[in-house]
Amino acid sequence: MEETSTLPLPDAFLDFLNENGLDPSIYTATDSTPRYIRLKPGCEACVEEIEAEIKCKLEKVGWLPDFFSLPPDIQIANSNAYREGKIYGIDAASGAAVSALNISEGDHVLDLCAAPGAKLCMILDLLGNSGTVTGVDVTRHRLAACRTLLQKYALGDRCRLFVADGTTFSLIPVRVHSDSKSWVQDPELIFYGQHSGVVGLSKRELYQTVCENDASSCGYDKVLVDAECTHDGSIRHIQKFEHWGWKTLQRRVLNAERTDSLTVLQLQLLSNGFRLLKVGGSLVYSTCSLTVAQNEDVVERFLLENASAELQDVEAAKNWPCRSGRIWKTLRFDPLTSQTSGLFVAKADAASVAVSMMLRNSNAESSHCRVPQRYNKPNPALASWQIRSIGFSSTKAIEMGLEYFLFHDTLYTMTIETELLPQAKLVLLEL
Numbered sequence: 001m002e003e004t005s006t007l008p009l010p011d012a013f014l015d016f017l018n019e020n021g022l023d024p025s026i027y028t029a030t031d032s033t034p035r036y037i038r039l040k041p042g043c044e045a046c047v048e049e050i051e052a053e054i055k056c057k058l059e060k061v062g063w064l065p066d067f068f069s070l071p072p073d074i075q076i077a078n079s080n081a082y083r084e085g086k087i088y089g090i091d092a093a094s095g096a097a098v099s100a101l102n103i104s105e106g107d108h109v110l111d112l113c114a115a116p117g118a119k120l121c122m123i124l125d126l127l128g129n130s131g132t133v134t135g136v137d138v139t140r141h142r143l144a145a146c147r148t149l150l151q152k153y154a155l156g157d158r159c160r161l162f163v164a165d166g167t168t169f170s171l172i173p174v175r176v177h178s179d180s181k182s183w184v185q186d187p188e189l190i191f192y193g194q195h196s197g198v199v200g201l202s203k204r205e206l207y208q209t210v211c212e213n214d215a216s217s218c219g220y221d222k223v224l225v226d227a228e229c230t231h232d233g234s235i236r237h238i239q240k241f242e243h244w245g246w247k248t249l250q251r252r253v254l255n256a257e258r259t260d261s262l263t264v265l266q267l268q269l270l271s272n273g274f275r276l277l278k279v280g281g282s283l284v285y286s287t288c289s290l291t292v293a294q295n296e297d298v299v300e301r302f303l304l305e306n307a308s309a310e311l312q313d314v315e316a317a318k319n320w321p322c323r324s325g326r327i328w329k330t331l332r333f334d335p336l337t338s339q340t341s342g343l344f345v346a347k348a349d350a351a352s353v354a355v356s357m358m359l360r361n362s363n364a365e366s367s368h369c370r371v372p373q374r375y376n377k378p379n380p381a382l383a384s385w386q387i388r389s390i391g392f393s394s395t396k397a398i399e400m401g402l403e404y405f406l407f408h409d410t411l412y413t414m415t416i417e418t419e420l421l422p423q424a425k426l427v428l429l430e431l
């Protein structure tokens, strides 16, 4: 705590960090943490002009394409480059969360907590003239701001925006046409572009839900769940409470009851986002909180309840200045390690069928392991199994020499044909 006494952080916030096991020293670098901008594709030749206008040098961010850093006190909002839509203000950690999605040409992307839309714009820029983006947010005025951003940056062509609750949103991407008869008019469509897939559709086609269609085959290729959170990773946000009042901070950020209801919301958003993902698709869960409760704990519960979800390495992250989260493969950005705002990032893919179970070997009394099962068709015998535990992939289990697992209090032995991984076949033999 001594080290942090010079920080512009209120005591109540320092207590909150302590209670959540967060080292306040990660915020020590906050005053020197740069601002970041992203250059709109096609504006690469404008760097010098922008530098001349804002009277400062733009430093290229080596680990993230199209991103530049600038000193924290430089304002860009009044610059022509910003007004003309040549640059975006977006933190590099947010850029990393989008990058983790590994957007490919033609992807149909769902952004389940889209407003105000910095990440949505980056996704649209990465897609270029292909694919579609569906942006959802429960707060109408925030989504309206997102629509304004789309218009400013001329990115609306392949995008549609819905005011809706992301925990129940059910519409599939509009590439799929069927003659299903049932449809609903909720959620409210507040924007769509010429090539968003909406033009020319009947209401029935637009409002097709996953209830009528199997999301595993016609769901989204990529889903971003940038969930509502306490924003404690963003000290710039926390510092705003100096003006809004510390009571508001107490109510919105530090209140334990609010955190509890937020974690329920986060899990629901994550689970629904995953439900809308097609098999083989990727989902990124991110929050700008650094508490374990809103990140690793939520991801752990999600994995426990969603047997076909597999945590994935973020390929590009080997060059990123971030730390590993408490769960293997998850990532944490913070001002000290990354020179960015705080952000947690986890990436999961949807496998066809998976079984989670508890492993036991002769040395370890009890170890946790998740073993993916892939079949062309779900195996009914396995589908009915109760999910018991989570933690490692089957490859990791093999590396660890785990050979046995406990399921419903019965000890089983496990054989995995390693050369067939990731089409691993699990053979269960009751001992």
Ligand SMILES: C[S@@+](CC[C@H](N)C(=O)[O-])C[C@H]1O[C@@H](n2cnc3c(N)ncnc32)[C@H](O)[C@@H]1O
Residues within 6 Å of the ligand: 094, 112, 113, 114, 115, 116, 117, 118, 119, 120, 136, 137, 138, 139, 142, 164, 165, 166, 167, 226, 227, 228, 229, 265
């Ligand atoms: C962290 S912000 C998202 C930031 C956004 N991804 C961006 O890059 O600009 C979280 C958003 O979640 C929205 N939200 C909260 N509850 C929601 C819900 N149940 N369904 C959908 N969105 C929700 C909030 O209105 C807020 O805009």
